[in-house]
Amino acid sequence: MIIGIAKEIKNNEYRVACTPNGVKEFIKRGHTVLVEKDAGLGSGFSDKDYIGQGAKIVATTEELYEKSELIYKVKEILPEEYKYLREGLIVFTYIHSNAHRDQTDILLEKNVISIAYEDVNDKDGEFPLLKPMSEIAGKGGFIAALNFCQSIHGGKGLLLARVHGVRTPEVTIIGAGNAGLGAAELASSFGNKVTILDIDTNKLEYAKNILPSNVELLYSDEQNLIDCLKRTDVLINCILWPKWRTDHLVSRQMLKIMKPKSLIVDVSCDDNGAIETSRSTSHDNPIYVEEGITHYVVDNIPAAFPQTSTYSLCNATLPFALQIADKGVEKALVENKYLRRGLTTWNGKLTLEETGKKQNRPYTTPEKVLGI
Known part of the structure; x- marks a missing residue:
């Protein structure tokens, strides 16, 4: 051939x-x-x-x-x-x-x-041709958060790391799959308070075994999500939303309970998907603001690496x-x-x-x- x-x-x-x-x-x-x-x-x-x-x-x-x-x-x-x-x-x-x-x-x-x-999937129902890019996208998503929390990039000037005498930033990650674990690995290693939400308790158990103790693992229900949105500095979405669904996990209305100038990094990049206000962006023009919340929705994060x-x-x-x-x-x-x-x-x-x-x-x- x-x-x-x-x-x-x-x-x-x-x-x-x-x-x-x-x-x-x-x-x-x-x-x-x-x-x-x-x-x-x-x-x-x-x-x-x-x-x-x-x-x-x-x-x-x-x-x-x-x-x-x-x-x-x-x-x-x-x-x-x-x-x-x-x-x-x-x-x-x-x-x-x-x-x-x-x-x-x-x-x-x-x-x-x-x-x-x-x-393309495998015998376990996983997606092996997405997996390697998902891990890199998750890690790259956290690196993007490091950049766009900086005031020089339009953020609120927050260093996503533990610094003595200063409140430790909070990072919430939706999804304990490959992208979510990639993001959590870096976010936790910087000393942040990290919360992972997922409906799959087996994935949460696996995450518990490989991630440090500064990672909280929560079942993803509406109240837990709302509690996280109220306190988080960065929300990283790593779940693929079924394309035919018209509802959303995080609605536009829910953004109003988040802290002003918080950051959403939508690794999955499903337009109007799990995050209602998400729309794909590029590395040239990576962010926009909706309801006072900065969104980073670059659809080819791994291309930066x-x-x-x-x-x-x-x-x-x-x-x-x-x-x-x-x-x-x-x-x-x-x-x-x-x-x-x-x-x-x-x-x-x-x-x-x-x-x-x-x-x-x-x-x-x-x-x-x-x-x-």
Whole structure:
């Protein structure tokens, strides 16, 4: 198979889907790898690094898409890239189709086979291609909080650390998953009073075993959440909100009980999701204020740490990309039910239930389109 590794064009996106070592794995199996010129520079990989592992460099995005059978990316397909899509092309990346209706339209119109990292799951119901980025996003979210609590960045001038003779800041984290634990690890190590809220008592028990004693673990009910909102300096949201839900965990009205100029860091970045007032922002323009509360809702936090993120992401996605290349996409999807969970579009049909519900459009199951 001919695999094309694209240069990302999303605002401040410096990651690349595949490392030079990953390229070597494709080459060993007899595949051809095309890398768009300078695709890896943001992550510290030169074209020479890729050539050294057997890749070929192509000069333009158009050439990459034209010659490739599988496009291996990091972020969703952006409007500038729509013209390169064609029938039968396989796209393997973070797609977030429910949030990008125009992208879903074009994937269906062009009969593209698209598989979303974020929907591939495993035998435990976890999402292994989200996990590595979730940890980095959670940690990066706390680092963002450190910055945007500073007065020079519009914050109230609070140092998120324990300082003798001064009140210890409070950080509330919603969700004890990978992102939440990542945020809690850093927040607690700085000496803050940290509270994690979750409805999964098993996750809370696990958090208790790995985090220090300055982390309080609470069952996430409305009263506990309200109590935390009243006293917290930073709220970090790390739960994925079902896309078809129209209610919210933290409503606009609830922001009014928070301390003025408190900070919300929405790692999950679900627009109008768990946090009603959330809307995605970029690294260029990362914050805005609603109801006197500063919001940081950057939807690609890991892009600020591209070398770490690229290695981690490639480690997670490469085994699945190799299956697609080695077996062909149809056989790989038929034989791997976890990969099949990520199938988003197949020859003009939407195969992701979540997107169908969110966008109120017809969808079918992957099993039906694959005839299994």
